[in-house]
Amino acid sequence: MSADETRITNIKINPDNLYREEAFTDLTHVTIRRLTPVKVDGSIDEKREILFTGMTQLISPNGAIPVQCLIEGAKNLSDAAARLPEAIEKTVQAMIAEAQKMEREEASRIVVPGR
16 A cells, blocks of 8 residues: 555454454344454463354334344353343343433424524
């Protein structure tokens, strides 16, 4: 790249925060991802916790709504699967609360003619 060219992206990777990702699905409703911390050489980083996340979709009149959440406290895949319904519910309730807050804020806006 010459000095005259301008970079469009400035992507940097944090080598101290790498994870190996594995996906598990029931082929119907949910996907659980296991994120295993690794060192930059690809070996497992025993100093950090394995993370589990869950993903699903809610069907609405406007189409599918993706829902993704951290499955807190899960120690293994079986534990993550057991905790997933509650984690999804908690996330959906937070999404609804946020949407209601935004709706209230929008309704309370003062409309000024000419703006």
